[in-house]
Amino acid sequence: MNQRDRLISPPLNFSNENKVILSFEHAYAQRYNQIDSLIILVSDNCGTSWSRVFAMGPDGNGIFETAPKTDLEFIPTSADDWCGVGWGADCIQLDLSAWAGKANCRIAFEAFNKLGNNLYIDNVVVSRSGVGITQLHNKTVTVSPNPSNGIFYITTPYLNQQKAEVYSIDGRLLFSKDFNSNNLIINLSSYPAGIYTLKIIANQQNYQIKLIKK
Incomplete structure (x- = not known):
């Protein structure tokens, strides 16, 4: 209950950029009426301090959820269970241009668990208007x-x-x-x-x- 887990990126260098966009895919289904949430934070001093840039949780209607409410443990088994495809939420894209021009940046994904369900993050891309700086992409494979x-x-x-x-x-x-x-x-x-x-x-x-x- 009330457990927080963080996935933290390696150091990212935005010193030569004037625009920075973060996008990613997520999958989540609300369990019972528990309210889990995803929090995203950014640091420009390699993780010594953090600024919160995003926080969202389920509303029962798919504002954050990517699959309908369930009483079971959620494991995505098809593309429809992910954001932007089937039922529920679109994928999330954040403008992090406030950190453009800075080095030693890190991005943290924090899951705040209220005894709810599993939250999955995949295909994280940090880009400048779609042109990758540090990215995992599949355009040529x-x-x-x-x-x-x-x-x-x-x-x-x-x-x-x-x-x-x-x-x-x-x-x-x-x-x-x-x-x-x-x-x-x-x-x-x-x-x-x-x-x-x-x-x-x-x-x-x-x-x-x-x-x-x-």
């Missing part, structure tokens, strides 16, 4: 089919050394492979249905995409 029964065909724009990793929703590394072509097949047939995270490391960039196994 494709996955087909997705959702899939377990076999995913990955296409990347690179032919040099790359690495693919797949993580479970609780952060366990399930698959890791080095490859040097622009095609890769990932087999998750032996794993249960759910959402997994694919991470492609190439050309000093990270690409993250949700894999949905039916």
Whole structure:
């Protein structure tokens, strides 16, 4: 009850920027009538002090929730369970331009738990009007089919050394492979249905995409 957990970014350098935008995807369903909340804070001194820039919780009608109220533990199992797709809330985008021109910035996602339900955060992007500064994006990596029964065909724009990793929703590394072509097949047939995270490391960039196994 009243537990607070923080996910804090590494230091971010906005010293050469004049505009900074934070966007991310979230998934959440209210449990009973408990009011959990998400709080976002920003620091310009590497975490010594913080400024709150966002706070929101459920209202029962989908202002923050991405799935209907439930009495059960919430685990997103399809794309419709996430913001901006099915029932409920749109995805959140925040203007952090007040921190443009500053170095040693950090962003914190704080979950305030009132004995409610799980809150999921994914695909965090910090950008300048859509052009990435420090970002995880999937514009040049494709996955087909997705959702899939377990076999995913990955296409990347690179032919040099790359690495693919797949993580479970609780952060366990399930698959890791080095490859040097622009095609890769990932087999998750032996794993249960759910959402997994694919991470492609190439050309000093990270690409993250949700894999949905039916």
